[in-house]
Every structure is written in structure tokens, then in C-alpha cells.
Amino acid sequence: MNNVSHIPSYLSAEHLGPWETFLVQVDRVEPHLSPDLRKLTPILTRPMRALIVNVPIRLDNGEMGHFEGYRVQHNLARGPGKGGIRFHPDVTLAEVMALSAWMTVKNAVVNVPFGGAKGGVRVDPRQLSIAELERLTRRYTSEIHILLGQDKDVPAPDINTNEQTMAWIMDTYSMNEGRTAMSVVTGKPISLGGSLGRKDATGRGVFVATVEAARHISLELSGARVAVQGFGNVGEAAARLFSNAGAKIVAIQDSTGAIVNPAGLDVRAVKAWRHEHGTLQGAPGAESVSTDDFWQMETDVLIAAAMENQITAANAGHIRTRIITEGANGPTTPEADLILQERGITVIPDVLANAGGVTVSYFEWVQDISAFFWTEDEINARLDRIMREAFAAVWDSAQAKGIPLRTAAFVLGCERVLLAHKVRGLYP
Numbered sequence: 001m002n003n004v005s006h007i008p009s010y011l012s013a014e015h016l017g018p019w020e021t022f023l024v025q026v027d028r029v030e031p032h033l034s035p036d037l038r039k040l041t042p043i044l045t046r047p048m049r050a051l052i053v054n055v056p057i058r059l060d061n062g063e064m065g066h067f068e069g070y071r072v073q074h075n076l077a078r079g080p081g082k083g084g085i086r087f088h089p090d091v092t093l094a095e096v097m098a099l100s101a102w103m104t105v106k107n108a109v110v111n112v113p114f115g116g117a118k119g120g121v122r123v124d125p126r127q128l129s130i131a132e133l134e135r136l137t138r139r140y141t142s143e144i145h146i147l148l149g150q151d152k153d154v155p156a157p158d159i160n161t162n163e164q165t166m167a168w169i170m171d172t173y174s175m176n177e178g179r180t181a182m183s184v185v186t187g188k189p190i191s192l193g194g195s196l197g198r199k200d201a202t203g204r205g206v207f208v209a210t211v212e213a214a215r216h217i218s219l220e221l222s223g224a225r226v227a228v229q230g231f232g233n234v235g236e237a238a239a240r241l242f243s244n245a246g247a248k249i250v251a252i253q254d255s256t257g258a259i260v261n262p263a264g265l266d267v268r269a270v271k272a273w274r275h276e277h278g279t280l281q282g283a284p285g286a287e288s289v290s291t292d293d294f295w296q297m298e299t300d301v302l303i304a305a306a307m308e309n310q311i312t313a314a315n316a317g318h319i320r321t322r323i324i325t326e327g328a329n330g331p332t333t334p335e336a337d338l339i340l341q342e343r344g345i346t347v348i349p350d351v352l353a354n355a356g357g358v359t360v361s362y363f364e365w366v367q368d369i370s371a372f373f374w375t376e377d378e379i380n381a382r383l384d385r386i387m388r389e390a391f392a393a394v395w396d397s398a399q400a401k402g403i404p405l406r407t408a409a410f411v412l413g414c415e416r417v418l419l420a421h422k423v424r425g426l427y428p
Contacts, residue, residue, distance in 0.1 A: 018098030018308050024334040029410040032401060037418040044104070044414060047097050049073040053143035055121060057135040067123045067136060071144040073153060074100035074116040077420040080151050081117025082107060082358060084158025084187075085165070087136075091120035095308070102329050103358070105413035106351040110390045112362040117153050119144065125160045137165055141172040148173055150183040150369065156361050157187040159232070159307070163199075167192055183368035186361035195364035196376035198357075201383060203237025203305075205356015206327045207245075208387040209348050210301055213323050216395060217346060222246035225262075225299040227321070229253045230306030231274065234327040234354065238303050239267045251289075251297050252280060254306065258294035259286035295319055304331035305354075311336045319345065326350035341404050349406035351413060352394055359386050 026044050033041065055067040070093055073081040083103040096118045104116025121140055125133055147153045157166055166188045174181045182193035190196065197204075214221050224247045228239045231254040239249050248264035256279040259265065265286055273283040281288055289297075298320040304310055305327030311319070316336035324340065325348045326332065332340070332347065340347055360383055367373045374382075398408035 017092070017094055018330050019094040019101075021308075021330055021334055022098045022101045025406070025410055026414070028334075028407050029414050032403065032407065032411045033415065033418070037415060037422065040418045040421055041414070043418065043421055044075070044101070047072050047074045047100060048076060049147070050093065050097065051144060051147060052093065053140065055136060055140045055143060057132060057139050060129050060132055065132075067121050067140075069119070069121040069140045069143060070096045071119040071147050071153070072096045072100040072117060073147065074118075075104040075417060076115035076117075077417055077424060078108060079113040079115050080149070081147075081153035082112075082114035082156070082361065083116060083118035084156045085119035085121075085140075085161050085169075086158035087121050087123050087125045087133075087160040087165075089122060089124040091122040096120045098308075099329055102351055104417060105410055106355050107358060108413035108416040109351050109394065109409050110355045110359050110386055111416070112359060112386075114154070114358070114362065117155075118158075119155055120158075133165075134168055137168040138172045141169045142176065145173060145176055148184055150181065150365070154183070154361075154365060155185050156357070163187055163189045163194060166194075183365055186364040186368075188364070193364070193368045195360055195367055195379060196374070197379035197383065198360050198364060199233060200237040200241075201360035202234045202327065202354050202357035203239075204241060204380065204383060205359065205387050206234065206238040206303060206305070206325050206353050207241040208356070208384050209353045209391050210242075210303075210323060210325045211245075212388060212391040212395070213325070213346055213348055214301070217322065219300060219322055221301075223248065224301060225250045226301045226303065227251035227253075227294065227297055227299045228303045228305060229294070229310060229331075230304070230328060231270075231280070232305070234357075235303060235305035236267070236271055238305060238325075238327060242301070243267045247301070250299060251294055252286075253291065253294045254280060256280050258289050258291055259283055260289050260294070260297060261286050292318075301325065303327050306331065309333055311340075313339060316340050317343070321345060323348065325353045327354050329354065337404070337406065347405060348391075349409050352390060352405070352409045355390065356383055356387060359383055 050072045053069045055069045100118035107114040188194035228235045251260040270283045295315045296318045301323045302321040308330035311332040313335040316339040323346045394409045
């Protein structure tokens with residue numbers, strides 16, 4: 001497959017970034033597919049639908065601000081689109097395309113009945129007031145309204161968006177529809193049909209996947225050294241769960257810097273410090289180190305829970321760990337993947353490791369539609385079971401075929417998506 005031939009004409013080949021990564025991943029899957037499904041792989045290399053919108057809002061100073069927004073539906077063969085919305089100054093169409101494609105594969109890997117979608121607005125939310133953020137969210141929702149619906153496309157939180165953002169989206173959609181539509185979005189506040197267990201779901205999935213991998217490679221997690229890159233909802237929840245299980249969180253890194261303590265950091269104290277001071281620097285019981293030192297620290301588990309393209313050919317050769325668990329989407333480049341594979345480091349890929357969030361989003365969607373809600377214990381038990389089953393399927397496939405976990409996960413996910421296309425056929 002020639003990747004360049006699968007670059008949409010409206011994108012520049014020089015600025016593909018994550019989308020090119022996805023195309024390389026599809027290339028590596030193709031030889032492991034059956035001949036009848038292999039013929040269908042071009043479907044995966046093209047997003048089904050991409051919407052670019054202008055988002056004008058009235059700023060607090062009376063002037064008008066303009067922001068560019070996107071919603072991409074990569075594939076809907078297995079159900080309505082599902083994927084988060086991020087507010088970030090570096091959001092691009094190519095990035096959102098890749099994120100939507102990874103959602104397609106991820107939903108199929110854990111076998112929830114969703115297709116892949118993703119959205120974003122190119123904005124630095126730190127530069128806007130709460131009132132401006134609300135206007136931005138509501139205007140963006142109105143612009144992409146034509147794609148949304150509980151059986152069409154169901155957004156969720158992502159980087160720099162949260163349950164308040166989802167409440168604004170749900171309310172805007174509901175006002176435009178003339179009815180309360182709770183199931184149009186997930187990750188909402190509990191008071192608006194949100195699900196118990198949703199906040200920690202992605203971090204919990206990261207933890208469960210790592211527990212399963214550790215068991216397979218005979219790594220005892222009690223006392224294990226864990227480093228966490230990214231300390232948002234995913235990284236913080238994962239760090240807390242590992243700490244509760246007896247592991248030592250020896251290093252944490254985010255956009256404000258990196259801190260270490262070989263004896264173990266107090267995760268709750270670090271969280272409280274950053275909430276109060278806006279930085280990891282100066283956290284109690286911690287020493288500040290450079291980003292390079294963070295990547296070179298010897299650990300047993302490394303959680304990559306920040307953004308894409310963090311583990312590259314430049315630093316993959318210096319990472320000293322046994323397991324890398326991808327809490328973020330696309331944190332490892334294809335070149336780095338090969339280096340880590342050669343060095344015998346087990347990588348739990350994003351489409352498996354961070355699927356806990358979309359799994360509980362699926363639970364929330366089901367609960368909203370049925371108007372019947374589950375307890376947190378029920379949700380956690382269902383999540384743990386789905387994550388363990390998905391991990392087992394990927395691990396067994398990787399062992400049987402002699403391929404990395406990422407390739408095995410993509411084979412499983414792509415097979416399910418392409419089989420849906422095969423049996424549905426083409427219309428007209």
C-alpha cells in the first residue's frame with residue numbers, strides 16, 4: 001500500500017503527523033488480514049466525513065473572535081460515531097482525522113457498538129473566560145449539530161474539555177431539538193444523566209490492562225516502580241490506582257515539568273499541590289528533573305498519558321522500563337515502536353489500554369437511553385471484565401501470530417470493522 005495515495009487531496013503531505021502514523025499502522029495490519037478483508041482496507045484509509053466550521057463568538061471585551069473547529073466521522077459501519085472533543089491551540093484536521101480513526105479501531109477492539117469520530121477546536125482555553133468558553137462551546141455545537149444525535153454521533157470529553165463542557169453541548173443540542181436529549185453526549189455531570197465511574201474510567205482501564213500485562217510477564221506490581229507522563233484525568237487516576245495497589249509512583253511529568261522520588265511520590269499530595277500552585281514544581285517530597293532525565297529513569301512501568309508523538313526515535317532508545325502503557329492516543333511514533341520492539345519492551349497500545357473511557361461512555365449512553373442507572377460497583381465490574389477479555393484476545397492473537405500487541409489489536413479491531421462492511425455491502 002502506498003500511503004501517499006491515501007492522503008486526502010485537501011491535506012498537505014508535509015503536515016500529516018498523526019494521520020500518517022495511522023496509515024503506517026494500517027499498512028502493518030494488512031498482511032495479517034484474510035484476502036477478502038484485505039481488499040477492503042482502503043476504507044480505513046479515508047475518513048467517511050470531515051466537517052470544518054468557523055466558530056465566531058462575542059468576546060468579553062465586545063470584539064468578535066474566530067476559531068476553527070472540526071468534527072470527523074471516520075467510520076460508522078458498527079454504530080454511531082463516538083469520540084471526544086478537545087480544545088487545544090495545536091488542533092489540526094489531520095490530528096482529528098487520526099484520532100477519529102483510532103476511535104474506530106478502539107471501539108472495535110473492546111467490541112462496543114460504536115464507530116469512530118472525533119472533534120476539536122483550535123483554541124487556547126486558558127486565554128478565554130468561563131463565559132467565553134461557554135459561548136465557544138455552544139456555537140461550536142450549533143455548527144456541528146447536523147452530525148450529532150444519539151444514533152448518529154455522540155461526543156465526549158477530551159483534552160481541555162470536561163463534564164461542564166458536555167453539559168453545555170447537551171443543553172445546546174436539546175434547545176435546538178426542542179427536547180431534552182441526554183444521550184447525545186457522554187461524560188456529563190451525574191445530575192444530567194452522567195454515569196458513575198466515568199471520571200476514572202480511562203485511568204482504570206489503563207490500570208487493568210497493565211495488571212494483565214504484568215501477570216503475563218511475571219512482574220509483581222506491589223513495589224513496582226511506575227512513571228507517569230501526563231497528569232490529567234487519565235494519568236492522575238492511573239497513578240492513584242497503581243499507588244493503591246502497592247506500586248511506587250517514582251516519577252511524574254506534565255507540561256509544567258517533571259518530578260521524581262525513587263522512594264515513591266504521594267499522588268494525592270502532588271495533585272493537591274498542582275491544583276493550588278498550577279505546577280508540579282515544588283511539590284512536597286519531590287525533586288525536579290529535566291524531561292530528558294524523566295525519560296531515562298529506570299522503571300518497571302511507564303504510563304504515557306499526555307498527547308501523541310511523545311515517544312519518538314529520539315528517546316525510545318533511552319527508555320528503561322518493562323511495560324509502556326499508552327493512556328494517551330498515539331503517544332508512540334511508528335519508528336519508536338520498532339525500537340521498543342527490538343529492545344523487548346512490552347507496549348500496551350492506546351486502542352486497547354485507554355479504551356476504559358469509551359467503554360464507560362457506552363455504559364452511560366445505554367443508561368440514558370433506557371433511563372435506568374447502575375451502581376458504581378456494577379460499572380467497575382463490567383469495565384474490568386470487558387478490559388480483561390479484550391486484553392486476553394489481543395495477547396492470545398499476538399502470541400499465536402508472533403506479532404506485537406499493537407499489530408494484534410489493530411488486526412482484531414480492523415477485522416471487526418471490515419467484516420461489518422463486508423456483510424453490509426455497498427449502497428447503492
